[in-house]
Amino acid sequence: KAGVTQTPRYLIKTRGQQVTLSCSPISGHRSVSWYQQTPGQGLQFLFEYFSETQRNKGNFPGRFSGRQFSNSRSEMNVSTLELGDSALYLCASSLAGRTTYGYTFGSGTRLTVV
Amino acid sequence: QQQVKQSPQSLIVQKGGISIINCAYENTAFDYFPWYQQFPGKGPALLIAIRPDVSEKKEGRFTISFNKSAKQFSLHIMDSQPGDSATYFCAASTEGAQKLVFGQGTRLTINP
Numbered sequence: 001k002a003g004v005t006q007t008p009r010y011l012i013k014t015r016g017q018q019v020t021l022s023c024s025p026i027s028g029h030r031s032v033s034w035y036q037q038t039p040g041q042g043l044q045f046l047f048e049y050f051s052e053t054q055r056n057k058g059n060f061p062g063r064f065s066g067r068q069f070s071n072s073r074s075e076m077n078v079s080t081l082e083l084g085d086s087a088l089y090l091c092a093s094s095l096a097g098r099t100t101y102g103y104t105f106g107s108g109t110r111l112t113v114v
Numbered sequence: 115q116q117q118v119k120q121s122p123q124s125l126i127v128q129k130g131g132i133s134i135i136n137c138a139y140e141n142t143a144f145d146y147f148p149w150y151q152q153f154p155g156k157g158p159a160l161l162i163a164i165r166p167d168v169s170e171k172k173e174g175r176f177t178i179s180f181n182k183s184a185k186q187f188s189l190h191i192m193d194s195q196p197g198d199s200a201t202y203f204c205a206a207s208t209e210g211a212q213k214l215v216f217g218q219g220t221r222l223t224i225n226p
Binding site for chain 1: 146148150155156157158159160163203205207209210211212213214215216217218219
């Protein structure tokens with residue numbers, strides 16, 4: 001059974017640019033959640049999508065957005081990149097978005113903003 | 115109220131020793147407390163989890179101790195091995211929740 005796949009693994013972008021990250025969940029999982037991991041702030045919840053609908057959103061500016069497609073794949077977009085957006089972006093998939101069952105993380109996308 | 119505080123930030127233990135990582139939470143609505151293990155270049159992986167209706171849960175060399183009145187829980191790794199060297203995160207959520215609230219992480223190094 002394939003795990004959660006995140007692409008690309010590494011990205012280098014310039015301040016002011018925008019970036020799109022992709023997450024393919026485990027087959028059959030309908031929920032995708034996104035987290036930002038930095039040395040200073042740790043792991044912070046960005047948002048969660050279930051059946052193409054955003055159900056929950058963390059405390060991040062509107063430059064951070066996402067969407068989910070009918071096949072449950074999800075994309076996350078960050079516009080007008082800032083140096084502080086450099087982080088490891090992780091997605092987690094689960095059957096129904098419940099953290100208590102089958103909540104599986106991908107290996108992440110390492111974004112560096114220069 | 116959403117915070118989970120984790121200590122220590124880093125920990126060095128000799129092979130065969132006991133590693134202990136502590137967490138404290140504020141939100142009494144939390145009812146699910148997992149521990150995640152993360153190796154460099156990988157995402158966090160669920161290690162062991164506990165609910166507040168039990169005070170201890172053991173899986174192999176890993177044990178969670180839970181103190182509901184103190185709002186604290188801890189991870190004990192018995193007979194620590196070099197392969198246990200990783201970053202450990204405690205977390206908390208409520209049943210049916212769509213997000214985890216994580217502690218800051220503990221970088222554990224097991225010296226051979």
